[in-house]
Amino acid sequence: MDRASGGKKIIYETEFNKLCYLAYKELEEEGYANEVELPMRWYQFGMELWGQPEAYGVIYQGDDRGTQVTRQTLSERVFDVGDELQSAIYKVARQLAGEYKNIYGTDKIVDDSYEDYAPTEFVREYHEFRSVFDTLEEDQSSLTSFVNDESPVDHISTVRRHMERLVESYPRSKYDEAYTLFRRWDSVTRQLAKNGDLAAMETLANDFWEMFSRVELRIHHQIDIPSDDQADWIIERPRHKDAFEETLKEYRQIALKGRDDTGHLYRVSASYSEAVRNIANESD
Amino acid sequence: MPDISVLDTGVLIGATIQKDTHHEECIEYLLTKETCFLTPTVEREFDNKEEDIRETLSDEITQHRHDVSNEVDNQTLSPSTIDWIRTNLLTRELNSYRFLSRYYQNLRNEARYATIDRLQVISDLEEIEFEVWQDETEEYGGLESLVEYWDEPIPSYPDVTHDLLIHEGDDPIVCIEAHHIATEKPSSTELATTNPRHFIRQVGDEPETREKNILRVTNLDAVVDQSWDRGS
Numbered sequence: 001m002d003r004a005s006g007g008k009k010i011i012y013e014t015e016f017n018k019l020c021y022l023a024y025k026e027l028e029e030e031g032y033a034n035e036v037e038l039p040m041r042w043y044q045f046g047m048e049l050w051g052q053p054e055a056y057g058v059i060y061q062g063d064d065r066g067t068q069v070t071r072q073t074l075s076e077r078v079f080d081v082g083d084e085l086q087s088a089i090y091k092v093a094r095q096l097a098g099e100y101k102n103i104y105g106t107d108k109i110v111d112d113s114y115e116d117y118a119p120t121e122f123v124r125e126y127h128e129f130r131s132v133f134d135t136l137e138e139d140q141s142s143l144t145s146f147v148n149d150e151s152p153v154d155h156i157s158t159v160r161r162h163m164e165r166l167v168e169s170y171p172r173s174k175y176d177e178a179y180t181l182f183r184r185w186d187s188v189t190r191q192l193a194k195n196g197d198l199a200a201m202e203t204l205a206n207d208f209w210e211m212f213s214r215v216e217l218r219i220h221h222q223i224d225i226p227s228d229d230q231a232d233w234i235i236e237r238p239r240h241k242d243a244f245e246e247t248l249k250e251y252r253q254i255a256l257k258g259r260d261d262t263g264h265l266y267r268v269s270a271s272y273s274e275a276v277r278n279i280a281n282e283s284d
Numbered sequence: 285m286p287d288i289s290v291l292d293t294g295v296l297i298g299a300t301i302q303k304d305t306h307h308e309e310c311i312e313y314l315l316t317k318e319t320c321f322l323t324p325t326v327e328r329e330f331d332n333k334e335e336d337i338r339e340t341l342s343d344e345i346t347q348h349r350h351d352v353s354n355e356v357d358n359q360t361l362s363p364s365t366i367d368w369i370r371t372n373l374l375t376r377e378l379n380s381y382r383f384l385s386r387y388y389q390n391l392r393n394e395a396r397y398a399t400i401d402r403l404q405v406i407s408d409l410e411e412i413e414f415e416v417w418q419d420e421t422e423e424y425g426g427l428e429s430l431v432e433y434w435d436e437p438i439p440s441y442p443d444v445t446h447d448l449l450i451h452e453g454d455d456p457i458v459c460i461e462a463h464h465i466a467t468e469k470p471s472s473t474e475l476a477t478t479n480p481r482h483f484i485r486q487v488g489d490e491p492e493t494r495e496k497n498i499l500r501v502t503n504l505d506a507v508v509d510q511s512w513d514r515g516s
Binding site: 156160164167168180183184186187190191194252255256259 | 342343346347350353354403406407410413414417418
C-alpha cells in the first residue's frame with residue numbers, strides 16, 4: 001500500500017485489520033486457508049488481528065486521528081513460505097493496494113468487509129443500525145433550528161425500523177448466551193428513543209456491542225486463535241454479562257425518569273386504573 | 285371488617301406493579317384499609333423479589349413482542365389474526381397472560397370498526413413492557429404513604445409455631461409476625477395474601493383448612509384472599 005500510494009497513504013489500525021482479513025478471504029478462495037495461519041477474531045468493528053503487532057511486522061503508533069500502522073523492515077526469513085503461496089500473497093497484496101490506495105478514511109473498507117463477510121445477517125444489520133446515530137444527529141440539529149420549545153425529538157420510528165430488523169435476524173440458537181441481554185437492551189433502547197435521548201441510546205449501544213463482541217462474536221467467529229485464549233474468553237463470559245446487566249439497570253432508570261407519563265397505554269390499563277382512581281378519590 | 289391489616293409479600297408486589305396479575309385487587313385493598321402493616325420478613329422478601337418479578341414480567345412481554353415481530357407478517361391485523369396471536373403466542377402459564385389477553389380482547393373489539401396496524405401493536409407492547417418498571421404506588425404518594433413499617437421487636441411464639449400447619453418458606457414467620465401485631469393492637473386484625481394455596485385452602489390430608497388453622501391458633505381475626513381469581 002505504501003508503494004502503491006507513493007508513500008502518501010497513512011494506514012490506520014482499523015483499515016489494517018480489514019486489509020488483512022480481506023487478503024485472508026482472497027487467499028482462502030485460492031485454497032490457501034490452512035497455510036496462512038493469521039490469528040483473527042471478529043470484534044466490535046469487524047475482523048481484527050489477534051496478537052502483538054510485531055508478529056506481523058508492523059508498529060502501532062497513536063496520533064490525533066487514531067492508531068497509525070507503520071511497517072518494520074523485515075528480513076526475507078519472515079516470508080519463509082512456499083513459492084506458490086508467496087506469489088499468491090503478492091498478487092492479493094497488489095490487488096488490495098490498487099483497490100484502496102486512493103481511498104482515505106475507513107468507512108469504505110469497513111462497509112465492504114461487512115457487506116461481503118459479516119458472519120451473520122444480525123451482525124450486518126447491527127452495522128447498519130450503527131449508522132442511525134449519524135442520521136438522527138443530523139435530523140436533531142436541523143429540527144432544533146426550527147423548533148423553539150424544549151420537547152425532545154422523537155426518534156422511535158427511525159430506530160424501530162432498525163430494531164425490528166435486528167429482532168428478526170437474531171440467530172437465537174447461535175447467540176443464545178447473550179439473548180436475554182439483547183432482549184433487555186432492545187427494550188431500553190426503544191424507550192430511550194421515545195424519550196429522544198440520543199446520547200444515552202448511543203452510549204448504551206456501544207456498551208451492548210462491546211459486551212456482545214466479548215460474549216459471542218470473538219468466540220463464534222475466529223480463525224486460528226490459540227485454544228488457551230479461546231478458553232479464557234469463555235471463562236470471562238459471565239463477568240462481561242454481569243457488567244452489562246448493571247449498565248442496563250442504570251439506563252433503564254434514565255429511561256424511566258425521561259418517560260412521558262402521557263404516553264401510558266390507556267387501552268390496556270383503563271379498565272382497572274379507572275376503578276382504582278375512583279377509590280383513591282373517594283378515600284381523600 | 286378488621287381495621288388493621290398485615291400484608292403478605294404477594295399483596296405488596298401486586299400493589300406496586302401494575303402489570304402483576306393481582307394488581308387491581310391489591311391496590312384497591314391498600315387504598316381502602318385504614319392501616320396496613322409491613323412486617324420485617326415481608327419487607328425483606330419484597331426487596332429480594334420485587335426486581336426479579338418486574339424483570340420476569342418485562343422479559344415475558346418483550347419475548348412476546350419479539351414473537352409477534354417474527355411470526356406475524358401482515359401489516360394490518362384482522363380479528364382472526366388477533367385471535368391467532370392469542371391462541372398461538374400466549375399461554376396461560378405466562379405471568380403476564382391475564383393483562384395481555386385482556387389487551388388482545390380490547391384490540392379485537394377495536395378491529396371490528398378500525399384498522400389495527402401491526403406496528404401499533406409492537407408500539408403498545410413496548411409501552412406495556414416498560415410500564416412494568418413503574419412503581420404504581422407513586423400515583424398515591426408512594427408506598428410509605430400507603431403502609432406502615434412494623435419495626436418493633438417481635439418475640440418468638442413457639443406454641444403457635446408448633447400448631448401452625450403452614451410451613452412453606454417464610455410463610456410461617458409471616459404468620460407469627462401477623463399474630464404478634466394482632467396481639468399488640470387493640471383493633472381487629474387480618475392477614476392479606478395473594479396465595480390462597482398456602483394461607484387459606486386445605487392442603488393434602490391436613491385435618492383443617494389453613495385459614496381455619498391460622499384463625500384457631502393465632503390472634504388474627506381474618507385471613508383474606510386478594511388474588512385475582514379468588515373464589516375460583
